[in-house]
Amino acid sequence: MQRVADLDTPSMVVDLDRLEGNIARLQASLDSLGLANRPHIKTHKIPAIGHMQVAAGAVGITCQKLGEAEIFADAGFHDILIPYNLVGAPKMERLVRLARRVKMTVAIDGGVAAQAIAAACDAAGVEVTLLIEIDTGMHRAGVQTPGEAQSLARQIADSPGVRFGGLMCFPTKPAMGDFRSEATDLLARDGIAIDQFSGGGTGSHAVSKAAGCTEHRSGTYAYNDLSVWRAGNCELDHCAMSVLVTVVSTSCPGFSTVDGGSKTFTNDALQASGMNGHVREYPEIYLEKMSEEHGVLNLSRVAEGAPRPRVGEKVRVVPNHACGTTNLHDVVYGYRVRGARPADGSLTGDEIIEVEWPVPARGKIR
Ligand SMILES: Cc1ncc(COP(=O)(O)O)c(C=O)c1O
Known part of the structure; x- marks a missing residue:
């Protein structure tokens, strides 16, 4: 029997009760809204967790990269959405290979990507469904007007090798409702229907419903x-993943150093407040600064005489950004807390590891 407290550090650990609770809660919300669930697997990159999401009711999955889709197709997932433009010959070859064995949908926002996908699929005798991405104001990608969506939908409808499926946006914003209505009217004039409208973003599923989406990607x-x-979309107790680190220095007054830094937690969501990680065992202590392999805990809020971490002590840090952190870890340890959970969140030694998952889609940036 292995315990979290016995793991070498840094180690990514997941509280299985919380993970299951998060999966069940969102599925129940989407069911009550009548929205299909198409979770984005970039957060965990682990097929076993994807299977838990499908078992709970997800209709398919979202993968940001073909490399993730290949791993998940190998693991038995057969309905995969890639929500951004795929461009370039090597990508076309891989998309066609995937489309031969699973249902592939790709979101595009322009004629070049649509034409290339259609030509590759037509030549290979496969069909891929295309959704048109709408810019929700993030200015990352997406058509700007319903008129642009109309001409692109016409192009797709006229191209062999692809099928027009509908629209996609991220994150869903209320204005998407008006966009969808206008686009629906324009496309209807050409006899083209919007069957699928895919919205996304953790915490945005009610907005997806209001905007007329048919499915949601969280x-x-x-x-x-x-x-x-911080966005008010979960309780701290709903954070299932943390990274177990060891305190390696307490020499600098007011600070403690742990053995994980930006190569353990990522630093892509640093906060001006300096609050860059929540320490479960000491809620008043936070991860403030990171060098590559070390993190500095800020102890300024610890009361005089209150306990402080000692050298050699292990603590769990909840990061700013789970998805970036996942991409840095080879394995994840799933544990369950046996007996009562201490109110202060401290490690009791009764966190028993049930599963060790490799993270096969980590690093799949192509
Ligand atoms: C296209 C797309 N869909 C869905 C998601 C999932 O969003 P979240 O992690 O907020 O649930 C993302 C996140 O980056 C995304 O880029």
Whole structure:
């Protein structure tokens, strides 16, 4: 029997009760809204967790990269959405290979990507469904007007090798409702229907419903993190994932150093407040600064005489951004707390490891 407290550090650990609770809660919300669930697997990159999401009721999954889709197709997932433009010959070859064995849907926002996908699929005798991405104001990608959506939908409807499926946006914003209505009217004039409207973002599922989406893509909800908590979209107790680190120095007054830094937690969501990680065992202590392999805990809020971490002590840190952190870890340890959970969140030694999952889609940036 292995315990979290016995793990070498840094180690990514997941509280299985919380993970299961997060999966069940979102599924129940989407069911009550009548929205299909298509979780984004970028948060965990682990097929076993994807299977838990499908077992709970997800209709399919979302993968940001073909490399993730290949891993998940190998693991038995057969309905995969890639929600961004795929461009370039090597990508076309891999998309076609995937489309031969699973149902592939790709979101595009322009004629070049649509034409290339159609040509590759037509030549290979396969069909891929295309959704048109709408810019929700993030200015990352997406058509700007319903008129643009109309001409692109016409192009797709006229191209062999692809099928027009509908629309996609991220994150869903209320204005998407008006966009969808206008686009629906315009496309109806050409006899083209919007069957699928895919919205996304943890905490945005009610907005997806209001905007007329048919499905919702959440990713971070499975683990949750400090960014989701700060946005008011989860409780701290819903954060299922943390990184176990060891305190390696207490020499600098007011600070403690742990053996994980930006190569353990990522630093892509640093906060001006300096609150860059929540220490479960000491809620008043936070991860403030990171060098590559070390993190500095800020102890300024610890009361005089109150306990402080000692050198050699292990603590769990909930990161700002779960998905980026996942990409840095080879394995994840799933544990369950045996007996009562201490109110202060401290490690009791009764956190028993049930499963060790490799993270096969980590690093799949192509
Ligand atoms: C296209 C797309 N869909 C869905 C998601 C999931 O969003 P979240 O992690 O907020 O649930 C993301 C996140 O980056 C995304 O880029």
